[in-house]
Amino acid sequence: MPGEKTEIRNNIRRLRFDHGEMTQDDLAKQAGVTRHTIMALEAGKYFPSLLLAFRIARAFGVGVDQVFEYVETSDPGLSAS
């Protein structure tokens, strides 16, 4: 939508903490990716495929919506024009 900015936030860091300080390496192994990909995900630099999102959610035993959030914010710069 014009004037709206969207982003996907994730709670991977918090979920790892809630799961007994699960390491990035452990999560990476369970999700079938490298630790660098988990690092990029946590930093919000990479958005996963649906398949990887489900794998990560399964690793934590929660739903995808508890790991990833779709956030919609209005962009004042665009809406003003």
Add this chain to the structure above:
Amino acid sequence: MTNSENWAWWTLGVIALTLIAFFALVAILRNVPASQSAFALMALMALHPRSWRKFKGPQFDEREKEIAEKAQLAAFRAVWVVFIGLVMTIGFVKGWNATLSVPVWMLSSAICWALILVLTVESVTTLVLYRRG
């Protein structure tokens, strides 16, 4: 550092070594065709483990695969742009109906330079994309 970044640095190192050897030979021998033997150094790239891992089955995860594909696309585009640029330049300078006769060593040289361009762009793009995330 990921395996792919390691490969990119290794490749850039091998390319640098090849170019240094090539220009050193050109300066010493004053013979460009003979100096092309320096391009054999590019075989050192095969020593990196990533060069073999395609034989062991897919080991890239989705992000690595995405970066590798983008890097290959950037390399392909670079070669295409240079190729079109060269053809256009030759066409405009020599005329579109001109006949060119070039020595055979120039063909092998063109392939080696194209390979250097592809690998350089692919390596640099790989490093940049990993830095960006």
